[in-house]
Amino acid sequence: MNSFDVVVIGSGPGGYVSAIRCAQLGFKTAIIEKYSTLGGTCLNVGCIPSKALLSSTHLVEETKHFATHGIEIAGDVKVDLAKMIERKQAVVDQTCAGVKYLMDKNKITVFEGVGSFENATTINITKKDGAVETVEAKHTIIATGSKPSTLPFITLDKERIITSTEALKLPEVPKHLIIIGGGVIGLELGQVYLRLGAQVSVVEFADRILPTMDGAVSKELTKVLKKQGMKFYTSHKVQAVVREGDVVKVSAEDKKGEIVTLEGDYTLVAVGRRPYTDGLNAEKAGVKLNERGQVEVNDHLQTSAANIYAIGDVVRGAMLAHKSEEEGVMVAEFLAGQRPHIDYNLIPGVVYTWPEIAAVGQTEEQLKAAGVEYKLGSFPFKALGRARASADTDGFVKILADKNTDEILGIHMVGARAADLIAEAVVAMEYRASAEDIARMSHAHPTFAEAIKEAALAATDNRAIHV
Incomplete structure (x- = not known):
C-alpha cells in the first residue's frame, strides 16, 4: 500500500x-x-x-x-x-x-x-x-x-433548464435567456449572452441583485446593466419552472402576490452552490x-x-x-x-461583468447594523481623466473609514479594471492604513487607480480634488 x-x-x-x-x-x-x-x-x-x-x-x-x-x-x-x-x-x-x-x-x-x-x-x-x-x-x-444548487421543484434537464456548466457550452445564442438568481454567476453569464444578442431577464428573490455586496454597488450595476438591455425582476419568488418543447416558462410571485410568467428558450438556474x-x-x-x-x-x-x-x-x-x-x-x-x-475580512470579492465590481472589508449596511461610526468618501469614474480617455466612465470608488481613527473599514468599487484595482485596497487594509495614508500617496496620472486616491481624499475631510 x-x-x-x-x-x-x-x-x-x-x-x-x-x-x-x-x-x-x-x-x-x-x-x-x-x-x-x-x-x-x-x-x-x-x-x-x-x-x-x-x-x-x-x-x-x-x-x-x-x-x-x-x-x-x-x-x-x-x-x-x-x-x-x-x-x-x-x-x-x-x-x-x-x-x-x-x-x-x-x-x-x-x-x-x-x-x-x-x-x-x-x-x-x-x-x-x-x-x-x-x-x-x-x-x-x-x-x-x-x-x-437548484430549487426543490426545478428539474434540471441540462438542455433547456441548465446550470452554469451547460451555459458555458450552449449550441446557440438564446433568444431569451431567463436567469434565476441575481448573484455573481448569473450576472456574468447573463452579460455574455446579452452581448451576443440574447434577451436576458434576471429573477431574484432579494430586493436587489448582489444582495450580499454594498447597496450602492448593487444600485450602480443595476443601472448600468439596465442601460445595456438586461431586465430585472427583483423581490420575485420563483414558483414553477416548466419546459414545453423548446420553451421554458418561469412563474414568479412578487411582493403583492401577483404572478409574473416569463417565457424563454433557455433558463439558467444560478441560485448558488x-x-x-x-x-x-x-x-x-x-x-x-x-x-x-x-x-x-x-x-x-x-x-x-x-x-x-x-x-x-x-x-x-x-x-x-x-x-x-x-x-x-x-x-x-x-x-x-x-x-x-x-484575515477573512480581507478576502476580496469580485464580479467580472463590465463594468467590474470589487470589494473588500465591511459594507455600509454591515457597519450600520454593528453600530460602528464611520465616514464615507466616494469618487465617480466620470470625473477621472483616464476613464474619459478610455470611454469607461460608469462606476465609482467608495471608501468607508472609522469616524474616530480614520482606519479604512471597507472599499467598494464599480468600474473598469476594478478586479485589479482592489489589490491596492487589500494591501492598505492588511497594514491597517487610514484614508489619510492613501490620500497622501502618489498615484500615477492618468490612471484608474487615481479614483482610489480621490475617494480617500473625499473620506478625509471631503478633500477630493476633481469633483
Whole structure:
C-alpha cells in the first residue's frame, strides 16, 4: 500500500495549491481527482472558462462603440459562437495542463478516481473501470469543492433548464435567456449572452441583485446593466419552472402576490452552490458535517478527526477560489509547525461583468447594523481623466473609514479594471492604513487607480480634488 504524509482529495485551486505547498515543505504528497483533468470547477467549468467568454464577448461589445473613436468597420460584425467556445476550451485545456506540469515539477503523485475514506488514515480510490486502489495518509486535506444548487421543484434537464456548466457550452445564442438568481454567476453569464444578442431577464428573490455586496454597488450595476438591455425582476419568488418543447416558462410571485410568467428558450438556474461531499464516506473517518452539508472545522481548518483538514467551498465562508488557495497554504504550513493566519475580512470579492465590481472589508449596511461610526468618501469614474480617455466612465470608488481613527473599514468599487484595482485596497487594509495614508500617496496620472486616491481624499475631510 502506498503511504503519504499528506493526501489531498480534490484538485481545484485550494487542493492543488495546498498540495504544492505541502510538497515545498518537504511532505510526501499525493492528490486524488475524480475527473480526467486537474483544476476542479474553477479551471474546468467556472472561473477560467467564464472569463474567457466574458473577454471574447467584451470585444464584440466594444465594436459597437468604435465609431466614437473614429474607427469604421465595413459591414456587420459576425460572431461564430462555436469558434468562441472552442477558444474558451483551448484556454481551459492549457490551464489544466499547467496544473499537471506543476504536479510533476513538485513530485506530487496524482491519482485519478473517487477518493473515499475507509477510516481516518486509509483512503480508497475507485477508478472509472471500477478498480480500487488503497493509500495510507498520515494527514488528509479535503478539498472536494462545490456543485451548482437548484430549487426543490426545478428539474434540471441540462438542455433547456441548465446550470452554469451547460451555459458555458450552449449550441446557440438564446433568444431569451431567463436567469434565476441575481448573484455573481448569473450576472456574468447573463452579460455574455446579452452581448451576443440574447434577451436576458434576471429573477431574484432579494430586493436587489448582489444582495450580499454594498447597496450602492448593487444600485450602480443595476443601472448600468439596465442601460445595456438586461431586465430585472427583483423581490420575485420563483414558483414553477416548466419546459414545453423548446420553451421554458418561469412563474414568479412578487411582493403583492401577483404572478409574473416569463417565457424563454433557455433558463439558467444560478441560485448558488452547495458543498460537495458525495462518495467521501466522511463518517467512516469520524469527520462531521453540519446541517448545510459543510465539513465542520475549527480555526485551523481541522475537522473532528484530528489528522484530517478541510478547505475551500466544502467548509464555511465565501466560495471563492482565492479563499480556497489561502486556506490550502494555511493548512500546509500549520502541518509544518508554522503559525499561519488568514484575515477573512480581507478576502476580496469580485464580479467580472463590465463594468467590474470589487470589494473588500465591511459594507455600509454591515457597519450600520454593528453600530460602528464611520465616514464615507466616494469618487465617480466620470470625473477621472483616464476613464474619459478610455470611454469607461460608469462606476465609482467608495471608501468607508472609522469616524474616530480614520482606519479604512471597507472599499467598494464599480468600474473598469476594478478586479485589479482592489489589490491596492487589500494591501492598505492588511497594514491597517487610514484614508489619510492613501490620500497622501502618489498615484500615477492618468490612471484608474487615481479614483482610489480621490475617494480617500473625499473620506478625509471631503478633500477630493476633481469633483
